Each structure stands twice: as C-alpha cells, then as structure tokens.
Amino acid sequence: MIKLVSVIIPVHNGDRDLPALLDCLRLQTLPLEQVEYLIVDNQSSDRTSQLLQTAAQTNPQIIPLQATKIQSAYAARNVGIKASRGELLIFTDADCRPRLDWLEHLINPFKQPQINLVVGEILGLASNNWLEIYAEHAQILSQQHTLHHEYLPYGQTANLAIRKSVLRSTGLFRPYLTTGGDADLCWRIQAQFPGCLVSAPEAIVHHRHRSNLQEFYRQWYKYGSSNRYLHQLHGVNLMRSFSTTEYIYRLLRWLCRELPSKLMTQQLGTNLLSTIFATPLGLWGTWARLKGQNSCEISSQMWEIEGLDSRPLA
Secondary structure, rough: OOEEEEEEEOOOOOOHHHHHHHHEEEEEEOOOEEEEEEEEOOOOOOOHHHHHHHHHHHHHOOEEEEEOOOOOOOHHHHHHHHHOOOOOOOOEEOOOOOOOOHHHHHHHHHHHOOOOEEEEEEEEOOOOOOOHHHHOOOOOOHHHHHHHHOOOOOOOOOOOOOOOHHOOOOOOOOOOOOOOOOHHHHHHHHHHHOOOEEEEEEEEEEOOOOOOOOHHHHHHHHHHHHHHHHHHHHHHOOOOOOOOOHHHHHHHHHHHHHHHHHHHHHHOOHHHHHHHHHHHHHHHHHHHHHHHHOOOOOHHHHHHOOOOOEOOOO
C-alpha cells in the first residue's frame, strides 16, 4: 500500500489560478493522510505567497515552499522533490484543474513494482474562446502525442507521477532547461528501467489552453526550443524545415478549396472561427515551432543534473 504521495506544483504569479486549484486539491478522493501538497513559489511578484500561507493555516496538507536560486519551473520542481516525504511524486501545474479522483487513478498502477512512471491525460478547460476551442479539437495538450513520441514515450509534468526511489540513480530535472525537461527525465529513467512507463487515461486534469495569438505563438515556439534541446541531449530528430513554396501552396489550397467548403457547411459562432482557421493556425504553429527550433540558445548549463542529495550528477 502507498503510504504517502507528494504532489509538487511550481507556481509563478499564480494568484488568479490558485483558489480554484486549491479547491480541486482539497476535494481529492484520496484519503487526507496519504497526500501532501508541496507548492513552490517560483519568485512570484503578486499575491501568490500570501495565498499559500493563508491556505496552509487552514489545511496542513498544503506546504508552501520558496524557489530562490533559479527562476525555472524545473528548478522549482526540484525544490519540491527534495522537500518531499512521499514515495511517489506527482506533478501538475498551477493552471490545471485535476478531477476529484485524479490522484486515486494516477497512483493505482504503482501497485506493480516494475512501474516507475505513470502518465495521466490532459484535457482543455471548457471555454467559449475560439482559439481554445481550436486547441481542444486539435488535442494540442493531450498526452497521446507524448506517449507516441518516435524516440520514447514520456509524460508532460502537467500530469505525471514518478516513483521517487528511481531518482537516486537518474537524478532530478535539469534545472537550467526552460522546456523539454519532462521528456528528458522520463527518457533518463527509461534508459535505466526499460518498460517502466504506463498511461492512466482515467487520471484527468483540465488545463487552460492559450487564449490569444501571442500566447499561441509562444507555446509553439517553446515546443521548437524543446526539439532543439532534446536533439542535443538525446539525439532525437529535428523537425524538417518548410519551404516558402510549401506554405504558399497550403494556404492557397485552404483559401480556394477548404474555406469555401467549410463556410457552406458551418453555422456562425465561435466554433466556425476555430474550424475555418484550423489550417492557417496549424501552419503558423509550424512556423513558430521551426523558429524556436532554429533560434534557441544552447548553454553548457543545460547538461547539469541535480542529485536527490543536492550533489550534482553531471
């Protein structure tokens, strides 16, 4: 039986998200004595610290922590890992809303001793925003993409569980990575413990999709940066470049064939926008991803790995 699980959540300027997140954590069906919530304030400048301190006064399961050395979500998660007491480490994000039975479903596969990684599913929060509707239809955040990665499966830290004991040999997250750290850690664990990853699709968290074009661009640029980092660290294939001719051809095909057809069959409303602009948005995401892949800076610090006992492994 799992005696204690540690839920680790980094948060930076999350006063808008924290109240709803804390409600979801408070209502989890896992028995209170089996869980601790380590919420790491990653150098916030808003009311995050005050909200966490207030929550801890009324709920002893809430343990506020401070990340001060590196402003990185992965470094903040490492702070939580080192302070944790549980045998299982559960990760999610401040802008996620776990379902009430999330933890129960996520830890269930660990009854099998060979399982060291469990990946839950990520769905979008309900929204009337046309861009968020598009993202949910495209399943941009779904773990089905990461579970079928051509190199090795992995889980995003919005919904991921790890057996803590394996980190003694693999190390923690690379603290200086800005993206791709979840894949890197999952792959390092699987290199030492093959066949140790399973999915738990019934363990669901809801995540907010990007709601404006600027955030959408940053999301896909970040995915491209992740491609480059993981290429350097693990030798995974880079995304191929698109020529100007390819972009023009696909846009013209959309304009002349897809758009008229969709306008004839769709009703007005937010769903219309998300449907008819799916092709241009996909192409823009591809362009942003390629730009991120080609523009990100590779630092020697990227290779550093923190050990569970605070000593670096690399």
